[in-house]
Amino acid sequence: MSKKNKFKTSIGDQTLRILTLLMAISVVVLMVWMGWEMFHAARPSIQKFGFGFITGRVWDPVKEQFGALPFIYGTIVTSLIALLLAAPIGLGVAIFLNEMAISKVRTVVGFLVEMLAAIPSVVYGLWGIFVLAPWLRETVQPGLAKWLGFLPLFQGTPVGFGMLAGGLILAVMILPTIAAISREVMAAVPNMQREAALALGATKWEMIRLAVLPYAKSGIMGGIMLGLGRALGETMAVTMVIGNRPDILPSLFAPAYSMAAVIANEFTEATYDLYLSALVEIGLILFGITLILNVFARLLIWSVAQGPKGGNLV
Amino acid sequence: MKSLRKSVNWIMLSIFIFATIIALIPLFGVLGYVVEHGFRALSLDFFLNLPKAMGLSGGGMANAIVGTLIMVLIASLIGIPIGILAAIYLTEYDRHSWLSVGVRFATDVLTGIPSIIVGIVIYTAVVLKMGNFSALAGGLALAIIMIPLIIRSTEEMLKLVSHSIREAGYALGISKGKTILRIILPTAAKGIITGAMLAVARVAGETAPLLFTALGNQYWARSLNEPMASLPVQIFQYATSPYKEWHQQAWAGSLVLISLVIILNLSARFAFRSRSN
Numbered sequence: 399m400s401k402k403n404k405f406k407t408s409i410g411d412q413t414l415r416i417l418t419l420l421m422a423i424s425v426v427v428l429m430v431w432m433g434w435e436m437f438h439a440a441r442p443s444i445q446k447f448g449f450g451f452i453t454g455r456v457w458d459p460v461k462e463q464f465g466a467l468p469f470i471y472g473t474i475v476t477s478l479i480a481l482l483l484a485a486p487i488g489l490g491v492a493i494f495l496n497e498m499a500i501s502k503v504r505t506v507v508g509f510l511v512e513m514l515a516a517i518p519s520v521v522y523g524l525w526g527i528f529v530l531a532p533w534l535r536e537t538v539q540p541g542l543a544k545w546l547g548f549l550p551l552f553q554g555t556p557v558g559f560g561m562l563a564g565g566l567i568l569a570v571m572i573l574p575t576i577a578a579i580s581r582e583v584m585a586a587v588p589n590m591q592r593e594a595a596l597a598l599g600a601t602k603w604e605m606i607r608l609a610v611l612p613y614a615k616s617g618i619m620g621g622i623m624l625g626l627g628r629a630l631g632e633t634m635a636v637t638m639v640i641g642n643r644p645d646i647l648p649s650l651f652a653p654a655y656s657m658a659a660v661i662a663n664e665f666t667e668a669t670y671d672l673y674l675s676a677l678v679e680i681g682l683i684l685f686g687i688t689l690i691l692n693v694f695a696r697l698l699i700w701s702v703a704q705g706p707k708g709g710n711l712v
Numbered sequence: 713m714k715s716l717r718k719s720v721n722w723i724m725l726s727i728f729i730f731a732t733i734i735a736l737i738p739l740f741g742v743l744g745y746v747v748e749h750g751f752r753a754l755s756l757d758f759f760l761n762l763p764k765a766m767g768l769s770g771g772g773m774a775n776a777i778v779g780t781l782i783m784v785l786i787a788s789l790i791g792i793p794i795g796i797l798a799a800i801y802l803t804e805y806d807r808h809s810w811l812s813v814g815v816r817f818a819t820d821v822l823t824g825i826p827s828i829i830v831g832i833v834i835y836t837a838v839v840l841k842m843g844n845f846s847a848l849a850g851g852l853a854l855a856i857i858m859i860p861l862i863i864r865s866t867e868e869m870l871k872l873v874s875h876s877i878r879e880a881g882y883a884l885g886i887s888k889g890k891t892i893l894r895i896i897l898p899t900a901a902k903g904i905i906t907g908a909m910l911a912v913a914r915v916a917g918e919t920a921p922l923l924f925t926a927l928g929n930q931y932w933a934r935s936l937n938e939p940m941a942s943l944p945v946q947i948f949q950y951a952t953s954p955y956k957e958w959h960q961q962a963w964a965g966s967l968v969l970i971s972l973v974i975i976l977n978l979s980a981r982f983a984f985r986s987r988s989n
Contacts, residue, residue, distance in 0.1 A: 415888075415889070417797055418798065418800045421797035422815045424794065425798055426818045428822065428856065428859070432830075432856075435833050435836055439836040487735050488735070489731075490732065493728045494729055494732045495732070510739055512977075516974065517970060518919070519917070521746060521947070522742065524962055528749075528951075577735070601721035602725060630826070631826020631829070632826070658828050661832065665832070666923070666927070688825050689824070693817075693821075
């Protein structure tokens with residue numbers, strides 16, 4: 399190989415290397431830039447309202463009063479409903495697929511559960527408006543009010559649209575996330591663990607309870623946190639069924655509002671700078687919360703994927 | 713005692729099967745309603761015509777279908793190359809340094825942040841500065857959602873390429889760059905394409921990042937620098953409107969959107985299956 403030729407290839411090599419390096423760095427820059435851009439745009443609101451923004455209960459753009467508490471409340475309540483329903487069911491799905499199903503069933507059902515995640519959120523919203531909300535109004539909520547009506551959670555007029563509808567739809571949407579991550583970490587449990595349990599005479603359930611779940615526990619927690627992150631930031635489906643009223647009411651039947659929903663509905667109508675800034679600040683809070691959740695979740699999942707760290711079998 | 717353990721076993725296993733059935737009910741519920749209502753409202757007009765004024769029946773979403781395709785194309789042109797190149801850096805040049813850890817961290821964070829956040833950032837950074845809503849802004853927002861998805865899937869696929877193939881390249885005296893472009897990428901090509909198709913399917917259904925970037929348009933956009941209609945945004949506007957005719961259109965739009973997403977998902981799976989055989 400002549401010297402000239404070698405020089406040529408090394409220029410190509412360098413170009414590719416530098417190009418890939420730049421693209422890799424751009425991802426980090428993108429993340430930092432997004433945070434900074436939002437902080438910048440939210441600054442007028444942060445300076446004007448300070449911490450009171452988070453504790454303020456009144457959201458009145460006409461009087462330039464902005465308190466985000468109703469939205470934070472609606473977001474948290476709907477996400478908690480979603481978690482309470484989706485975490486056990488998602489875990490059940492993961493156990494069924496990983497530990498019980500034969501391989502054909504696993505492929506088909508696994509694909510179907512993934513399809514739940516593929517349906518666009520606006521289609522869930524459409525279904526929520528015309529199918530879920532009427533069903534809740536006519537069947538579920540009168541039933542709940544009849545049997546559990548002594549709880550403040552299930553009182554009030556059944557209108558269908560409200561926190562219960564939002565929570566239910568979120569449950570459907572985060573279930574595939576929880577199931578997928580739980581499957582992933584349960585698949586990382588070495589088969590020796592299972593065989594050891596079975597060899598000691600354990601039933602299948604005992605094997606799952608003693609050998610699989612303790613091992614995968616922190617990873618499953620990570621999956622649930624990722625699901626929570628998705629629920630907190632989910633926009634369209636919630637916007638379409640939550641009722642969009644900035645109230646803080648104890649009843650799950652009551653219409654409410656979520657952080658993402660208020661951004662989606664009012665952003666293009668924000669007629670003056672402070673209004674826009676307040677909406678961006680809600681977005682910034684959402685950004686911060688999901689960022690922290692994601693970091694914790696990834697650490698938990700990563701700790702399981704690393705494999706066993708010694709014989710601490712309980 | 714033994715029988716108690718056995719019954720507990722059966723009860724628990726039935727609960728898991730029951731959970732799986734419950735999880736699948738909404739899937740068939742949503743698909744069933746979309747297919748039933750969507751087919752009733754779907755016609756050739758839907759694909760060829762512009763939307764009619766509010767309250768009138770008929771009309772279509774031709775502009776929204778084309779708009780979705782255009783903005784997804786813009787997003788792919790930006791997102792796929794950036795994602796693949798970044799993934800090459802992570803697997804081929806630098807797997808373990810602090811920079812790679814940082815890039816992977818940023819990728820995870822970007823995957824996890826709500827898509828409406830991307831809409832906000834593009835609005836303040838692009839729409840406000842350009843002075844108008846545009847298809848370009850919409851495509852850019854979708855690209856930002858796409859990049860981390862492409863990086864993750866491409867990285868997984870490149871990691872599957874065995875080291876002996878890389879070493880064979882070097883042993884023949886082929887430069888590193890050429891080994892990557894001519895040997896490693898083609899080996900992983902099918903997997904990378906699969907990942908890209910899934911990312912396309914994902915952003916095609918995104919509504920939130922388009923609401924205040926591309927906005928929406930009842931007519932054809934004459935250039936990329938104008939507001940542009942898209943299927944998800946159009947479905948949202950029609951679904952939340954009080955008009956029955958528009959509700960029908962929303963179901964039809966959902967059927968088209970879901971078909972697009974499912975076809976992409978299925979063909980991505982099929983491509984991957986044929987690779988492993």
